[in-house]
Amino acid sequence: MMKTIKTGAVQKRKTIVRIASLMKPYTILLVLSLLLAVVVVVSTLYIPVLSGRAVDDIAGKGRVDFTSLGKILLKMCAVIGITAVSQWCMTVLTNHVAYKVVKDMRTAAFGKIQRLPLSYIDSHSRGDIVSRIITDVDQFSEGLLMGFAQLFTGILTILVTLIFMFRLNPFITLVVIGVTPVSMFVAAFIAKKTYVHFKNQ
Amino acid sequence: MFKLLKYLKHYKKESVLSPLFKLLEAAFELLVPLVMASIIDTGIASGNRRYIYSRAVLLVLMGFVGLCSAITAQYFASKAAAGFGTELRNDFFRHILGLSRTETDRIGKATLITRMTNDSSQIQNGVNMFFRLVLRSPFIVFGAMVMAYFIDGREGLLFTAVIAVLFVIVFFIMRKTVSLYRLVQKKLDGLLRSTSENLEGVRVIRAFRRENSEKESYKNAAESLSEEQILVGKISALMNPLTYAVINLALVAVLQTGAVHVHTGRLTQGQVVALVNYISQILVELLKLANLIILLSKASACAKRINELFAVTNSMSDGTVDAAQAVPSVEFRNVGFTYPGSASESLSGINFTAEPGETVGIIGGTGSGKTTLADLIMRFYDTGRGEVLVGGRNIRDYTLESLRKCVGIVEQHTELFSGTIRENLMWGDSEADDAALVKAARTAQASEVIASKNGTFDSPVEQLGRNFSGGQKQRLSIARTLVRRPRILILDDSSSALDFATDASLRRAIRTDCEGVTVFIISQRVTTIKNAGRIIVLDDGKMAGCGSHAELLRNCPLYREICLSQLSEKEAAGI
Numbered sequence: 001m002m003k004t005i006k007t008g009a010v011q012k013r014k015t016i017v018r019i020a021s022l023m024k025p026y027t028i029l030l031v032l033s034l035l036l037a038v039v040v041v042v043s044t045l046y047i048p049v050l051s052g053r054a055v056d057d058i059a060g061k062g063r064v065d066f067t068s069l070g071k072i073l074l075k076m077c078a079v080i081g082i083t084a085v086s087q088w089c090m091t092v093l094t095n096h097v098a099y100k101v102v103k104d105m106r107t108a109a110f111g112k113i114q115r116l117p118l119s120y121i122d123s124h125s126r127g128d129i130v131s132r133i134i135t136d137v138d139q140f141s142e143g144l145l146m147g148f149a150q151l152f153t154g155i156l157t158i159l160v161t162l163i164f165m166f167r168l169n170p171f172i173t174l175v176v177i178g179v180t181p182v183s184m185f186v187a188a189f190i191a192k193k194t195y196v197h198f199k200n201q
Numbered sequence: 202m203f204k205l206l207k208y209l210k211h212y213k214k215e216s217v218l219s220p221l222f223k224l225l226e227a228a229f230e231l232l233v234p235l236v237m238a239s240i241i242d243t244g245i246a247s248g249n250r251r252y253i254y255s256r257a258v259l260l261v262l263m264g265f266v267g268l269c270s271a272i273t274a275q276y277f278a279s280k281a282a283a284g285f286g287t288e289l290r291n292d293f294f295r296h297i298l299g300l301s302r303t304e305t306d307r308i309g310k311a312t313l314i315t316r317m318t319n320d321s322s323q324i325q326n327g328v329n330m331f332f333r334l335v336l337r338s339p340f341i342v343f344g345a346m347v348m349a350y351f352i353d354g355r356e357g358l359l360f361t362a363v364i365a366v367l368f369v370i371v372f373f374i375m376r377k378t379v380s381l382y383r384l385v386q387k388k389l390d391g392l393l394r395s396t397s398e399n400l401e402g403v404r405v406i407r408a409f410r411r412e413n414s415e416k417e418s419y420k421n422a423a424e425s426l427s428e429e430q431i432l433v434g435k436i437s438a439l440m441n442p443l444t445y446a447v448i449n450l451a452l453v454a455v456l457q458t459g460a461v462h463v464h465t466g467r468l469t470q471g472q473v474v475a476l477v478n479y480i481s482q483i484l485v486e487l488l489k490l491a492n493l494i495i496l497l498s499k500a501s502a503c504a505k506r507i508n509e510l511f512a513v514t515n516s517m518s519d520g521t522v523d524a525a526q527a528v529p530s531v532e533f534r535n536v537g538f539t540y541p542g543s544a545s546e547s548l549s550g551i552n553f554t555a556e557p558g559e560t561v562g563i564i565g566g567t568g569s570g571k572t573t574l575a576d577l578i579m580r581f582y583d584t585g586r587g588e589v590l591v592g593g594r595n596i597r598d599y600t601l602e603s604l605r606k607c608v609g610i611v612e613q614h615t616e617l618f619s620g621t622i623r624e625n626l627m628w629g630d631s632e633a634d635d636a637a638l639v640k641a642a643r644t645a646q647a648s649e650v651i652a653s654k655n656g657t658f659d660s661p662v663e664q665l666g667r668n669f670s671g672g673q674k675q676r677l678s679i680a681r682t683l684v685r686r687p688r689i690l691i692l693d694d695s696s697s698a699l700d701f702a703t704d705a706s707l708r709r710a711i712r713t714d715c716e717g718v719t720v721f722i723i724s725q726r727v728t729t730i731k732n733a734g735r736i737i738v739l740d741d742g743k744m745a746g747c748g749s750h751a752e753l754l755r756n757c758p759l760y761r762e763i764c765l766s767q768l769s770e771k772e773a774a775g776i
Contacts, residue, residue, distance in 0.1 A: 048481075049542040054456045055474055059303050060246075061466035063715055069460055080449045084442035091441070095434030107393070112417045113399060114412040117282060120401050122614075128314075134393045135319045183268065190269045192276075 019144070020103060026097045033097070034152065036090035041156045043083040045164055051078045052168075094149045098141045109133045143175070204511075205324065205504050210287040214264040215281035219332040222274035227337045229267035231344045234478035236260055238352075241471030278332035286325035291359075292508065293317060301517040302581040307541045308510065309397060316510055320503035327500025330493050338490040345479040346488075352472050353462065356455065363451040364483065367444055371491055374440045379498050382432040386502060388426040395419060413761030440491050448484040455480060517583055517601070527592030529688040529719040530580060531555040537586035538573060546585065547573050548742045555719050555735065560712065561721045562730025564763060565739030571723045572613060574739070575691045578721070579610055591689070609687025612696035615678035616664030622651060623658035623679060637684060644714040645680035646699075646707045647673075671698035679707070683715075691721040697731060704729060727767045736760070 020163070023030065050072055057069040110133065113121070165173040209216050236256055244253035281768045297305065297313055305313065350357030393764060399406065399415060406415055459473035536551040545627045547569045555561045563571050576582055577589050580596050590593045596604055609629075617625050626638050633641075638658060642648050650673045652661035666674045677696050682690065690711070696704045708729070711720060724730050738746040738753060747759030753760040754773060764773040 028255075028507055043444075047452075051452060051456060054460075055470065055477065058456070058463045058473055060461045060462060060463065060470055064460050064464040066460065066464075069456070073457060076453050077450070080446050080453075084446040084447075087442040087445065088438050091438035092431075092435050093730055095438065096431055097425040099430045099434070103423045106423045107416075107420045110396065110399070111395075111416050113403070114406070114416060116506060118403065121400060130310075130312050130393060130397045131318065133396050134389070135315060183265065186265075190272075191586075198314075 016036055021061050025104075029093050029097050033090050033149070036086045036093065036155050037143050037149070037156065039086045040090055041081060041153055041160050043079050045084070045100075045157065047081055049084070049107065049164055049168075050079065073123035090149075094146065098146060102141045105137050106133055109137070114195060204284075205289060208292070209281060209328070211288070211417050212281035212284045215277040215284075219277035219281060220336040221271040222277065223333055223337040224340060226267045226274065227340045228518060229263045229270075230341065230482065231264060231348060233260065233476035234348070234482075236263070237478065238469070238471035238475040241474055242469045243471075264476065265681075266628065274333060278329050281332060282325050282329035285328050286321055287688075288730070289324065289507075290317060290321050293510070296511055299515055300513060301515050301583075302518055302576070302682045303541050303583070308513065309394075312382055312393070313510075315393065318641055320507055324500045326505070327497050327503075327588040330496050334489055334493045334538065336485045337513040338493065341486040342483050342490070345483050348479055349476060352475060353468055355462075356458065356468075356476055357459070359454060360479070360483075360758045363447065365479075366447055367483075367487055369554045370441065370443050370447065371487070371494070372628050375437060375491075375494055375498070376444075377493070378437045381429070381436065382498065383502070384425065385429050385433055386421070386527075388429055390424055392419075392422050395422060415556065437495070441488060445484065446490070447450050448480060448487070450547065452477060452480050494580075517580070520596075520598040520604075522598045522603075523601065524563065524591065524596075524599040524607045527594065527599070527607065527688075529607070529717070530558045530590075530592055531561075531689060531719060531721075532590040532593070533577075533587070534590065535575075535583050535587035536577065538577060538582065539585045540573075540582075546742055547626040549575070551587070551744055553735070553737055553744070553747055555721070557719055558717045558737060559732040562733030562736040563739060564723060564725065564727065564730050564736060564760070565745075566725070568741075569739040570742040571739055572693055573723065573742075574776055575610060575693050575723060578689065579608055580604055592740045593737060606685065608691065609682040609685050609689060610691040611675075611679050611682045611693060613697075615666075615674050615695065617662050617669065617674055617677060620662055621659045622654065622662060622677065625662055626658065626681050626684050630683045630686070633684050640714070641683035642681045644683055644707075644710045645676050646703050646710065647676040647680040650676055672700075672703070674701060676707075686719065689719045689721070690715065691723070693723045694725065696724070697726075701728060708732070727764050727773075738763075748776040 052075070054069055057065040057072065059065075090093045113129070113133075162173060162177070165176065214216070231290075236259060240253055243249065244256060264654060289734065294317065298319075318497075322659045346357065346360045349360040395418075399419075406412060422752065455476050456473070459468055459476060462468040463470060463473060471725060473683055516657075530678065532554045533551045537545045537546050537549040551574065553561075563574060565571050565759055573582075578596075579590075580601060583597065588597075591599070591604070591607070618628075623638065627633060629641070630637070635658070638647075642651055650669070651658065651660070653673075662668065669677065675695050679692065679695055695708055699707065704726075708722070711718075722730050722733060732738055736746075736748065736753055737744060738761055745751050745759040748757070755765065761773075
């Protein structure tokens with residue numbers, strides 16, 4: 001009955017503290033994978049910048065700057081290499097942390113079963129306890145860790161893209177920032193209408 | 202996987218429209234680089250502002266229509282997939298309910314739950330993504346290639362080569378990971394089994410102080426699972442960087458050859474830009490395709506496991522005779538029974554006859570086979586040897602429905618369901634009126650339970666009846682069974698949480714109120730069964746004695762021993 005007495009906020013804070021303590025042994029790996037994520041995002045986005053410059057060197061018939069183009073293409077090859085390697089390392093690190101945290105959680109939960117009063121085990125369905133230890137733990141790692149990794153790279157990608165775009169042309173960047181939410185909203189609205197229309201048919 | 206497609210049959214329209222809208226979106230996407238090329242080559246080169254603006258508006262329109270069709274497609278895909286999931290789960294649930302305990306015991310509760318929840322949602326996810334990507338991704342990849350040929354034959358060849366290389370990479374990585382993933386799944390199943398076994402056998406483990414060694418072996422299993430997952434992860438993590446590198450090196454090649462062609466005048470700058478755009482479209486689509494393949498291979502593994510369960514059929518064949526008119530006598534003729542998956546018999550050589558209206562007590566230690574005997578009368582399981590007869594006829598001849606209507610059981614671990622007391626009692630008979638409920642409650646000594654909850658049948662029952670004590674739950678479940686007015690009543694240790702006085706008045710009430718009903722009372726308490734006309738003493742699945750209390754005291758050493766451990770000599774002998 002403790003659960004009902006505690007307020008939601010306290011519960012939430014406790015959960016966060018618990019998650020943090022689960023992550024603690026892997027802090028270095030996590031920081032490393034976040035750093036790699038930065039490298040991946042920046043170098044991934046640097047490629048279009050470089051290819052843009054390369055296209056500028058290909059101005060038209062008889063107006064191709066081969067020396068500058070050669071330099072840019074070489075640089076591109078190097079950046080491609082860096083991206084590929086750090087992307088692989090980042091994924092492997094995130095996987096490592098995710099699966100190890102799952103393992104830790106399962107082992108801890110299993111240890112807890114051995115200490116739980118029998119009344120708990122008798123009053124809770126076995127299938128329920130099992131699915132918490134097996135399925136929910138998986139969902140947790142997939143949702144929280146991999147989700148976090150994706151969210152982090154996603155936000156970073158947007159930010160770095162905007163920075164790159166801003167350096168190219170601030171006006172167009174502002175237009176893009178303004179138009180994106182509007183277009184999403186309108187598109188969603190139209191899609192909903194279309195759907196209702198189809199449904200009525 | 203394909204077998205399960207029948208659950209989409211109510212969603213034919215969505216299943217067709219979703220990929221079609223996706224295709225529409227893809228077509229617009231493929232046209233964008235061409236418009237861009239014309240802006241660069243015609244508009245910017247000649248400085249024609251009006252041309253540039255009109256093309257730009259065209260681009261925005263195309264993008265917008267593309268976005269709308271994408272969202273519409275998503276809507277349909279989600280709807281079809283959600284409907285698919287619901288129908289699959291409903292059908293699966295129906296299938297499970299149709300199985301006998303022999304099958305569900307073998308499969309295990311945990312497995313059933315995972316199939317029902319985890320596996321079915323994975324498949325649902327797979328269906329959703331399949332609709333969204335099945336037409337779109339290949340269309341973009343090959344469409345981009347065709348567009349490249351359209352711009353320049355030699356560049357088209359480069360595109361073809363790149364796509365071929367990408368397919369080889371994806372194919373080999375997929376093949377490797379799919380087989381490794383199967384191994385991971387096996388280990389996960391193993392972990393699930395050992396979790397479930399540990400819960401099942403928690404008493405034994407604690408009694409023998411095996412907690413630490415169990416923990417150790419579990420830790421090792423979890424460790425080896427995570428190692429395996431990390432290994433698969435390492436290989437599948439190769440996919441993105443490798444395809445990325447190949448595509449971008451192709452980009453470098455396009456820029457290099459494009460530069461040469463532009464220099465000689467074979468290509469324009471705009472066309473090179475279009476080619477660059479097509480290359481990056483291929484990259485994006487390929488990544489999506491790879492993810493789709495991973496998701497589908499997971500989903501098809503799940504579908505396979507669900508299909509395995511759909512293939513399990515009820516081993517119990519239904520009879521044809523209606524048990525409603527059968528005389529409520531019960532006879533066991535040389536019955537033997539072995540639980541599925543067990544090596545030795547849990548019951549053997551059971552012979553007895555219970556006459557209509559008789560009260561039969563069954564006593565024995567834990568694991569002596571008392572509940573198994575009750576389950577055989579209910580035909581939750583079929584006997585291994587011998588036969589069980591009701592009204593002089595093998596119970597296999599009766600239809601299961603009529604047999605179970607005629608035999609009422611109150612199980613050892615009683616469950617109430619969330620709702621009201623009335624709803625719970627009506628499980629016994631959905632047409633019972635209040636008078637019948639009151640009568641059943643009175644016999645079951647449950648009137649005071651209801652009185653304590655505002656005295657109304659409409660008082661709420663929380664999930665699993667958590668707002669009732671053990672004894673209250675037992676009395677309510679006895680009432681629930683009595684509402685059905687069974688002609689054979691089995692009380693399987695169902696008064697264990699009642700005090701002696703309530704237990705005694707319960708038995709008295711049943712005897713007076715249930716005229717002509719054959720009653721089986723299973724208990725470990727001598728006082729509960731000692732007044733029964735016939736008492737069966739079970740010891741490790743065999744009959745150690747059968748007779749009245751007085752007879753057994755005289756000639757059954759085990760019964761005597763049980764009695765003396767619970768009662769004084771005088772109590773046992775007298776009254």
